[in-house]
Amino acid sequence: MSKAAATRQTRIRQKSVERRERRRQETRQAILEAATQLFEREGYEGFSLRQVAEAIGYTPTTIYLYFKDKEDLLFAVCQQGFTEFTEALGRAYRQNPDPLQRLHALAWAYLEFGLSRPLHYQVMFMQRSDWVTKATDSKGEVQGSNSYTILMNAVIEAMKAGAIRMGDPIETTNLLWSGVHGIVSLALSMRGVIPKWEESEARRLMRNYLEMTDRGLGP
CATH class of the missing domain: 1.10.357.10 (Tetracycline Repressor, domain 2)
Structure with missing residues (x-):
């Protein structure tokens, strides 16, 4: 593999990593925004991860990828x-x-x-x-x-x-x-x-x- 080809592959991998991280941050922010709205409506006791997941169209399992509980x-x-x-x-x-x-x-x-x-x-x-x-x-x-x-x-x-x-x-x-x-x-x-x-x-x-x-x- 030529040096130029190797450099291109490195850049492609780097951009792929950057895209995944950007999507991850966007998803985390979407969860936070939905959680904030729910919290302001339901309060500390009425808040649940299932409700947050439903608000943004994700499964509760997805929430656990970003927040442990x-x-x-x-x-x-x-x-x-x-x-x-x-x-x-x-x-x-x-x-x-x-x-x-x-x-x-x-x-x-x-x-x-x-x-x-x-x-x-x-x-x-x-x-x-x-x-x-x-x-x-x-x-x-x-x-x-x-x-x-x-x-x-x-x-x-x-x-x-x-x-x-x-x-x-x-x-x-x-x-x-x-x-x-x-x-x-x-x-x-x-x-x-x-x-x-x-x-x-x-x-x-x-x-x-x-x-x-x-x-x-x-x-």
Whole structure:
């Protein structure tokens, strides 16, 4: 076989491998998209691999070629949620140069994610909070650590700028985080239970909470 012929065969094999990998990634993404839609409709308990397979016209066996079980697929769905959450916080951080307004923007981004992705939020931060330290980004970094670091960096910068008083940045970060998480958690868990607990009430509480923390943490 000539060198040119060998080179052609190598290229053909390489393209074949690339096509198979592309199809594999497309199938995996189709499964994830169907799983996300089903999850948002049925929730954590009502979700099944058989339903996902039926939604995209595959057999359940095909799903198992990409995800080992229901939990593995749900984790992948929530990992996308962690990515969306971290990106939302990152945008809030970058788009608000004023240190105090940046803290406010982070709190609002946190709330809006919870209200717009209620089932994601409940699984990610309430039902399966152990996934916070498991979900990683494309660089292999833990998503939960990334989002926490964004908030803590904003706290440190606000302290340095004199927007809030100096103190233990970890303690202050945890204080802000717990307050915002509490508002989101109440808003989601009280839906349909207490009439006043609508999204507008959650936003009203967030405004009041931020006013209180501004006064309490003021320099």
